[in-house]
Amino acid sequence: MQGSGEAALQGEWQQDTAALQKKLVNYSLYHFKFSCDSFFVSVKSFSKANGGYPDSCVQNGQWSEYAKGVYDQKHDTLRLKGLFTNADLTYKVEGGCFRSGKYEETFKLVKKADSVIQFFPTSSVIPFDARLIKRSTCIPKPL
Helix, strand or coil, rough: CCCCHHHHHHEEECCCCHHHHHHHCEEEEEEEEECCCEEEEEEEEEEEEEEEEECCCCCEEEEEEEEEEEEEEEEEEEEEEEEEEECCCCEEECCCCHHHHHHHHEEEEEEEECCCCEECCCCCEEEEEEEEEEECCCCCCCC
């Protein structure tokens, strides 16, 4: 059976936009969906500079990446482990635009309110707030 995950995370969380983003050359906006012990993340990236990607990959300085897998939370540390996917959740084959293969990311979490969590990514120095936009309840499914 699927694990139950963290009750406080169950549902969909959208990163708040911030005034600081307008000053950055590159930034990303996260959308998380936690269901029991599983996650799906959409990362929409914005760049005022191309960043070395072909024009066919970067549309007007914007692109999206997706991943799914399992998560684990111990105290204030959230670890996401999975694989990059296409928008339709099929696993992404190597090659083409952007990253493929393993997706691993770690965040320190600080609860600011029942529906607001501040994420501190270990891969960045810029924390962000995410708002709960849809609450769900874990109903474990067979693996």
